[in-house]
Amino acid sequence: MSESLSVNAPLTAADGEPLKLKLARERRNKQLKAVALIAPLAIFLLLTFVIPIATLLKRSVDNPEVVSYLPQTTKAIAGWDRRALPSEDVFRAMSQDLLVAKENKTIFEVAKRLNMDITGFRSLLQKTARKMPLELAAGESVRDRFIQIDERWGDPDHWHVIAKNAKSWTPFYLYSSLDLRETKAGTPELAPVEERAFLNIFGRTLWISLWVTVFCLLLGYPLAYWLANLPARKSNLLMILVLLPFWTSVLVRVASWIVLLQREGLINSALMNLGLIHEPLQLAFNRVGVYIAMVHILLPFVILPAYSVMKSIPQTYMRAAISLGDHPFAAFWKIYFPQTVAGVAAGALLVFIMCIGYYITPALLGSPEEQMVSYYVAFYTNVTINWGMAAALGSLLLIATMTLYAVYSKLVGANRLSLG
Amino acid sequence: MLPNYASPIERIWFWTFRTLCVLILIFLVSPLLVIVPLSFSSDSFLLYPIHSFSLRWYQEFFGNGVWLHSLKNSFIVAPAATLLATSLGTLAAVGLTSSDFPGKSLLMTVLISPMVVPVVIVGVGAYLFFAPLGLSNSYPALILVHTALGVPFVVITVSATLRGFNNNLIRASASLGGNAITTYRRVVLPLIAPGVISGALFAFATSFDEVVVTLFLAGPEQTTLPRQMFSGIKENISPAIAAAATVLILFSIALLLSLEWLRGRAERMRTSLAE
Numbered sequence: 247m248s249e250s251l252s253v254n255a256p257l258t259a260a261d262g263e264p265l266k267l268k269l270a271r272e273r274r275n276k277q278l279k280a281v282a283l284i285a286p287l288a289i290f291l292l293l294t295f296v297i298p299i300a301t302l303l304k305r306s307v308d309n310p311e312v313v314s315y316l317p318q319t320t321k322a323i324a325g326w327d328r329r330a331l332p333s334e335d336v337f338r339a340m341s342q343d344l345l346v347a348k349e350n351k352t353i354f355e356v357a358k359r360l361n362m363d364i365t366g367f368r369s370l371l372q373k374t375a376r377k378m379p380l381e382l383a384a385g386e387s388v389r390d391r392f393i394q395i396d397e398r399w400g401d402p403d404h405w406h407v408i409a410k411n412a413k414s415w416t417p418f419y420l421y422s423s424l425d426l427r428e429t430k431a432g433t434p435e436l437a438p439v440e441e442r443a444f445l446n447i448f449g450r451t452l453w454i455s456l457w458v459t460v461f462c463l464l465l466g467y468p469l470a471y472w473l474a475n476l477p478a479r480k481s482n483l484l485m486i487l488v489l490l491p492f493w494t495s496v497l498v499r500v501a502s503w504i505v506l507l508q509r510e511g512l513i514n515s516a517l518m519n520l521g522l523i524h525e526p527l528q529l530a531f532n533r534v535g536v537y538i539a540m541v542h543i544l545l546p547f548v549i550l551p552a553y554s555v556m557k558s559i560p561q562t563y564m565r566a567a568i569s570l571g572d573h574p575f576a577a578f579w580k581i582y583f584p585q586t587v588a589g590v591a592a593g594a595l596l597v598f599i600m601c602i603g604y605y606i607t608p609a610l611l612g613s614p615e616e617q618m619v620s621y622y623v624a625f626y627t628n629v630t631i632n633w634g635m636a637a638a639l640g641s642l643l644l645i646a647t648m649t650l651y652a653v654y655s656k657l658v659g660a661n662r663l664s665l666g
Numbered sequence: 667m668l669p670n671y672a673s674p675i676e677r678i679w680f681w682t683f684r685t686l687c688v689l690i691l692i693f694l695v696s697p698l699l700v701i702v703p704l705s706f707s708s709d710s711f712l713l714y715p716i717h718s719f720s721l722r723w724y725q726e727f728f729g730n731g732v733w734l735h736s737l738k739n740s741f742i743v744a745p746a747a748t749l750l751a752t753s754l755g756t757l758a759a760v761g762l763t764s765s766d767f768p769g770k771s772l773l774m775t776v777l778i779s780p781m782v783v784p785v786v787i788v789g790v791g792a793y794l795f796f797a798p799l800g801l802s803n804s805y806p807a808l809i810l811v812h813t814a815l816g817v818p819f820v821v822i823t824v825s826a827t828l829r830g831f832n833n834n835l836i837r838a839s840a841s842l843g844g845n846a847i848t849t850y851r852r853v854v855l856p857l858i859a860p861g862v863i864s865g866a867l868f869a870f871a872t873s874f875d876e877v878v879v880t881l882f883l884a885g886p887e888q889t890t891l892p893r894q895m896f897s898g899i900k901e902n903i904s905p906a907i908a909a910a911a912t913v914l915i916l917f918s919i920a921l922l923l924s925l926e927w928l929r930g931r932a933e934r935m936r937t938s939l940a941e
Contacts (some may be wrong), residue, residue: 497877
C-alpha cells in the first residue's frame with residue numbers, strides 16, 4: 247500500500263503544492279535568514295579588518311614613486327635597449343621631470359626610493375635637480391650636460407635602476423624581506439652573507455616560538471593532568487590560579503616580571519642572600535626574560551584545552567589497565583596519553599601561532615637580539631617610515647600565520663573552538 | 667589519593683609530581699602577588715625590600731592628569747567596542763548555528779581570524795587604511811578596530827551556548843503564538859545570556875588590554891591605560907605603574923569572578939532543565 251502511494255502521486259501539502267518544493271523553499275528561507283543575520287558582522291569585518299589588511303598586502307608590492315613623479319622619463323625609458331646609455335630623449339624627459347619634481351618638492355620621494363637600490367642615488371638626484379632648468383649652449387646635448395654635472399649619469403647601472411622602477415609594482419620589498427635581490431636578468435638571488443638580515447630574524451622568530459611552545463607543553467601538560475584528576479571542588483579552586491593571570495593585562499605581567507628578574511630584582515637578591523650566587527644573574531632584557539614572560543603569558547592556552555580534554559577521559563580506563571597488570575607509567579603512556587594528544591596538540595599549535603606574532607613582550611623584556619618579525623614591522627612603520635618594508639615583512643608574517651591557522655582549522659575545526 | 671600499598675618509588679614520584687605542579691602554580695601567580703605590595707611603597711623605585719608604606723603612588727595615579735585621562739579613555743573605548751562586538755557577534759552566531767549553507771566553515775574561519783592575525787599587522791593595516799580617511803588619531807577608528815578584535819570571542823562563546831540549545835523551545839514558543847522577535851527576546855536570549863555575557867567579558871578584556879593597535883591608531887588624545895603603561899615601562903619605570911597594575915588586577919579579579927558566577931549559573935540552569 248505504501249508503495250502505491252509513493253509511486254503514483256507525489257506527496258502534497260494541504261494547498262496541493264508538492265511537499266518537496268515546499269520543503270526546499272522553507273530550507274532556502276532559513277538559509278537566507280541565516281545569511282541576513284551574519285551579514286552585518288561580515289560587512290563590518292570586511293571594512294575594519296579585511297580591507298585594511300588587503301591595503302597592507304598591496305603596499306608590499308606598491309612602487310608609485312618613479313611612475314608618478316618622473317612620468318615622462320617612465321614613458322621615454324620604456325624603449326631603452328638596456329645595454330648602452332639611454333638616448334637623448336630619455337635625458338631630456340629626465341631634465342623636465344626633475345624640474346617639475348623640484349618645484350613640487352616630490353624629488354625627495356623619488357630620491358629616497360632610488361637610494362634603496364643604489365646608495366648615493368639620493369644625493370645624485372638632488373644635486374642634479376638643483377641644476378634645473380638647464381641652460382644649454384647651442385649644439386650641446388642634455389646627455390653631455392648630465393654627465394658633466396655628475397659622471398654617474400654616464401653609468402648604465404644607474405639608468406637600469408630607474409628603468410626597473412618605472413613600473414607601478416615591484417617585488418623589491420618582498421625580495422628584501424627574504425634577503426633576496428633582483429639580478430639584472432630579473433631573477434632573484436641570495437644577497438651576500440654580510441648583507442643578510444631578515445632570514446635570521448624569521449629564523450629567530452620561529453626558534454623562540456618553538457621553544458616557548460615546548461616549555462608551555464612541558465609545564466602545562468602535567469599541571470592540567472593534576473588538576474583534571476583532582477576532586478572537582480579542589481580543582482575549581484586551583485583553576486582560579488590559572489585563570490587569574492590569564493585575565494590579567496599582559497602589561498601588568500611584563501611589569502611584574504621586570505620587578506622579579508631585573509639585576510636588583512627579587513630573584514637575584516633572594517639567590518644572593520641564600521649565597522647561591524655572588525654576582526647578580528642577567529635575567530631580564532635578554533633571551534631568558536623573554537622566554538619566562540612569554541611562557542607565563544601563553545601557558546593558560548595549553549592548560550585550558552588540555553584540562554578540558556583530560557576531564558572527558560574517564561579515570562576508570564587507567565585503573566582498568568593497571569588492574570590488568572600494566573605498570574602505572576605504561577598505562578599512562580599507552581592508554582591515557584594517546585587520548586590527549588589531539589587536544590593538546592591543538593592547544594600547542596595555537597600557542598605557536600600566537601607566538602610568531604608577538605611584539606609587546608620581546609619589545610619590553612628583550613634586547614635587540616630577541617626582537618621578532620613584528621618588531622621590525624613596527625620599526626619600519628614608526629621609525630624609518632618605510633611602508634614597503636613594513637608591509638612586505640607583515641605580509642610574509644601574515645602568510646605564515648594564516649598557513650598555520652589553516653592547518654589548525656583543519657585539525658580542530660574553527661567552529662569547534664572553545665574558550666575555557 | 668596515594669594507596670597504602672604504594673611502593674617507595676611510587677611515593678617519591680607522587681610527591682615530586684605534586685611539588686612540581688605546585689611550583690608551576692606558584693610560577694603562574696607570583697608575578698601578580700609581587701607587584702601589588704610595591705604599589706604601597708613610598709620609595710621611588712620598583713624594588714624590594716619595601717622600607718616604608720604610603721599611598722603616594724595611588725595619589726600619583728588618581729591625581730595625575732595623564733593616568734586619569736588614559737583610564738577615562740579606556741572606559742570610553744572598551745565599553746563601546748564591547749557593545750558593538752557583542753551585538754554583531756551574537757547575531758552572527760545565531761545565524762551560524764541556525765542553518766547550514768555552503769561555505770559556512772570557511773566563513774566561520776574568517777570571522778574568527780582577528781583572534782590569530784598578529785596584532786601588529788592589524789595595527790599597521792588599520793593605520794594605512796584609516797589615515798587617508800582622516801580617521802587616525804580618532805576614537806571611532808580605535809573603537810572599530812577593537813571591536814573587530816573582540817568579535818571572535820563573542821562568536822565562539824555564543825555559538826558554543828547555542829549548540830546546547832534545545833530547538834524544541836523555539837517550536838514551543840511558536841506554537842503558543844510567539845512571533846520570531848518575541849521568541850528571540852523572551853525565550854532564546856534569556857537562555858543564551860550566560861554565553862552572550864561571557865563573550866562580552868572576553869571582548870571587554872580584549873579591548874581593555876589592547877596596546878599594539880592603540881600604538882598605531884591613537885594620538886596623545888586617545889591614549890588608553892595599557893598604552894600609558896607601555897610607555898611607562900619603556901621610559902621610566904616608577905611605582906605608579908605598580909599602582910596602575912594593582913587597579914588592573916582588581917579589575918581582572920572582578921571580570922573573572924563574574925565569569926565564574928555565570929558559568930555556575932549556566933551549570934545550574936542546565937541541570938535544572940534536565941530534571
